[in-house]
Amino acid sequence: MNCQESNKNSLQAEIFETSAKGNKLTMITDFKKVDGLVTIKLIPENTYQTIxxxxxxxxxxxxxxxxxxxxxxxxxxxxxxxxxxxxxxxxxxxxxxxxxxxxxxxxxxxxxxxxxxxxxxxxxxxxxxxxxxxxxxxxxxxxxxxxxxxxxxxxxxxxxxxxxxxxxxxxxxxxxxxxxxxxxxxxxxxxxxxxxxxxxxxxxxxxxxxxxxxxxxxxxxxxxxxxxxxxxxxxxxxxxxxxxxxxxxxxxxxxxxxxxxxxxxxxxxxxxxxxxxxxxxxxxxxxxxxxxxxxxxxxxxxxxxxxxxxxxxxxxxxxxxxxxxxxxxxxxxxxxxxxxxxxxxxxxxxxxxxxxxxxxxxxxxxxxxxxxxxxxxxxxxxxxxxxxxxxxxxxxxxxxxxxxxxxxxxxKYIRPEAKIIGLENSDEKLMATAAQNPDGTHVVILFNEFETPKSVNIVLNDKNLEITIDAQAIQTIVIPQPVKE
Known part of the structure; x- marks a missing residue:
């Protein structure tokens, strides 16, 4: 799991990146913030096609x-x-x-x-x-x-x-x-x-x-x-x-x-x-x-x-x-x-x-x-x-x-029978899509084709996760099914 400071409002996730700098589906755990913040808000109640x-x-x-x-x-x-x-x-x-x-x-x-x-x-x-x-x-x-x-x-x-x-x-x-x-x-x-x-x-x-x-x-x-x-x-x-x-x-x-x-x-x-x-x-x-x-x-x-x-x-x-x-x-x-x-x-x-x-x-x-x-x-x-x-x-x-x-x-991460779900993306230059798998996990895939990294705030059900995607990189963010309290 991504080892970020845990609190009741933070999302836990695994983040995998492939990048021009050499990552190859590499798990990322450390993020350096950059200027500006892109917000990706997931809307799981809006469902689209079945994969x-x-x-x-x-x-x-x-x-x-x-x-x-x-x-x-x-x-x-x-x-x-x-x-x-x-x-x-x-x-x-x-x-x-x-x-x-x-x-x-x-x-x-x-x-x-x-x-x-x-x-x-x-x-x-x-x-x-x-x-x-x-x-x-x-x-x-x-x-x-x-x-x-x-x-x-x-x-x-x-x-x-x-x-x-x-x-x-x-x-x-x-x-x-x-x-x-x-x-x-x-x-x-x-x-x-x-x-x-x-x-x-x-x-x-x-x-x-x-x-x-x-x-x-x-x-x-x-x-x-x-x-x-x-x-x-x-x-x-x-x-x-x-x-x-x-x-x-x-x-x-x-x-x-x-x-x-x-x-x-x-x-x-x-x-x-x-x-x-x-x-x-x-x-x-x-x-x-x-x-x-x-x-x-x-x-x-x-x-x-x-x-x-x-x-x-x-x-x-x-x-x-x-x-x-x-x-x-x-x-x-x-x-x-x-x-x-x-x-x-x-x-x-x-x-x-x-x-x-x-x-x-x-x-x-x-x-x-x-x-x-x-x-x-x-x-x-x-x-x-x-x-x-x-x-x-x-x-x-x-x-x-x-x-x-x-x-x-x-x-690897969006499995058959997953549903594509809605999202709001504050940056039209950062491509993003999201899905919910049959096992309840949520998957977000980001693509940054540009020469500068971007800080991203993923929001799901009033919880959030701040990460950074590198320049010229693809990221898959896997958010596990929440544990019922």
């Missing part, structure tokens, strides 16, 4: 790399993500068929014209992806949810007969719905229970670069309402979660309007999936608010985000706090959209986006690859990105970047 979880994605690239490491380093990484002393990831994603972070293009349905999927097989996942998931499940004491996303159907089901782009041919809509059911059975036979699906990763496509399959809002909604939803019901999988859309937030309005167009379509959509690539600086609060108001009882989950279009910087923590990183839009966005893609520190992108999402009804936030190599792959398209954990399999070295600790500030 589904935080986590990352199981990809073939990550699983392949883990196999190349020593058992000790493999275990170290998986325990860091899933162990009781680690980040305790609770919500995860994986891909169905290949994706850009696969070693090559592959499908579970390689036989052309196999409409009944008699040759369906997940053998491509047996060497690396499934063992990684199984090992994570064995390590996790609390367990975690897994949802799966397809990037594309096999080329023979599509109008362009290609891995990239094109649309699902109407005569294969029922076959594609069967694909999801077959996948559930196949993974269940391996002891892996899939919680749900996103219908299609990035239905607008990805610039015709890697695996993709296009849907309009109406086409996806029709597929779910008339094919996928009924098929899962018929096959005994009616309890599986279906998340629609699964792309950038700027397009949310037209998608949720169509997905929830009436009761008949809404019954099959359990929620909406979103990515951050429209801008890793602007978190689009208006779009998030609109999506929630359109379907207030449905999930709203960030299903993918990463530092893209960058080769990882190896063992240089300072870089992750500097505003030097660019994203795809730095080079490729239209001139009128360049402002959405500034140079911005990787840690800032994660912390800012997650807090912004939590303060606008998002109930889950899932990172992309858990592990990549020093090049930002392996990746068959050479679409290099950064993961929270970078490895060098040749020298059997592991680098936990500051992004790992940033994710852990949320995933």
């Amino acid at each position: 589904t979880g935080f986590g990352g994605a199981f990809t073939e690239s990550s699983a392949y790399l883990l196999k190349k490491l020593s058992k000790n380093n493999r275990d170290t990484i998986l325990k860091a993500y899933f162990g009781k002393d680690g980040a305790r990831y609770s919500l995860t994603r994986t891909h169905m068929n290949s994706c850009d972070f696969s070693l090559t293009n592959y499908s579970y349905t390689p036989i052309e014209g196999d409409k009944n999927l008699e040759h369906f097989s997940i053998k491509e996942d047996m060497d690396d992806l499934i063992p990684m998931i199984k090992d994570a499940l064995a390590i996790s004491e609390d367990g975690f949810k897994i949802f799966a996303s397809p990037w594309t159907a096999a080329p023979w089901m599509k109008d362009n007969n290609h891995w990239v782009g094109g649309k699902l041919l109407p005569e294969y809509y029922d076959t594609w719905a069967l694909f999801f059911s077959k996948y559930l059975d196949a993974y269940k036979s391996e002891g892996i229970d899939i919680w749900g699906f996103t219908v299609e990763n990035e239905p607008h496509g990805n610039g015709n670069n890697w695996e993709s399959m296009h849907f309009s809002p109406k086409e996806m909604t029709d597929f779910v309402q008339f094919h996928l939803g009924p098929k899962l019901e018929t096959d005994g999988f009616g309890d599986k979660i279906i998340l629609g859309y699964d792309q950038n937030r700027a397009g949310l309005k037209e998608w949720v309007d169509e997905m929830y167009r009436d009761e008949a379509s809404s019954k099959y959509f359990d929620g909406t999936a979103i990515h951050w690539y429209e801008s890793t600086y602007d978190y689009f609060p208006e779009a998030l608010q609109y999506a929630h108001q359109k379907a207030p009882d449905k999930y709203l989950i960030e299903t993918e985000g990463c530092i893209d279009a960058e080769v990882p910087v190896w063992k240089d923590d300072a870089w992750y706090w500097k505003k030097e990183a660019t994203d795809w839009g730095w080079d490729w966005a239209s001139e009128e959209e360049k402002y959405l893609h500034p140079k911005y520190a990787p840690v800032n992108r994660y912390a800012r986006d997650i807090i912004g999402c939590l303060n606008n009804w998002v109930d889950g936030w899932v990172d992309w690859n858990m592990v990549l190599d020093k090049q930002g792959g392996p990746n068959w398209f050479k679409n290099w990105c950064i993961a929270p954990v970078i490895v060098d399999p040749e020298s059997d070295e592991v680098y936990f970047t500051p992004l790992y600790y940033t994710m852990a500030h949320f995933s």
